[in-house]
Amino acid sequence: MEIKPSIIFTKRDPEAICPKRGTPYAAGLDLSSIEERTIAPRSQEMISTGLSVMIPxxxxxxxxxxxxxxxxxxxxxxxxxxxxxxxxxxFVILRNHSDDPFVVHKGDRIAQLICEQCLVVEPTLISSDEFDKVPTERGEKGFGSTGV
Structure with a gap:
């Protein structure tokens, strides 16, 4: 039997909708709006889900x-x-890239929350001389240096 980590939600607003998957194996949990808001063309709005979460x-x-x-x-x-x-x-920040206003209605699924594992690391500062003693094949070559 596989034991899965849990993600716990609470409603901060009575109209909040508990996230759920669209299908049993969907990666994301759908987040829904608790407010009606019009997003003007080429602008953005911050939309509340009315939820708080405990992520492991x-x-x-x-x-x-x-x-x-x-x-x-x-x-x-x-x-x-x-x-x-x-x-x-x-909250979910939505950006409207179109030339038309977009209306978000209460209850609309507006984004999805994907729980991803991450390594929490401590930053360490070293001198440039020490840093440069650890060469790589790529080095300082930046954007586009490995091909199109």
Missing amino acids: HGYYGRVAPRSGLSVKHGIETMAGVVDSDYRGTL
Whole structure:
């Protein structure tokens, strides 16, 4: 029997909708709006889900776009990291890339929360001389240096 980590939610607003998967094996849990809001063309709005979440330590929540909103309406999800120690209300920033206003209704599925494992590391600062003693094949070659 496989033991799965849990992700725990609480409603901060009585109209909040508990996230669920669209299909049994979907990676993301659908996040829904608790407010009605019009997003003007080429602008963005922060939309409340009315939920708070407890993400297990060693994981983080990635707020990801819903592909249907992206393809059909030009709506992009922005600013998508929820740390395991955050206990505030979950908001979703939606950006309207289209030339038409987009209306978000109460109850609309606006994004998805994907729980991803992450390694929490400590930053260490060393001198440039020490840093440069550890060469790589790529070195300082940046954008586009490995091909198109």
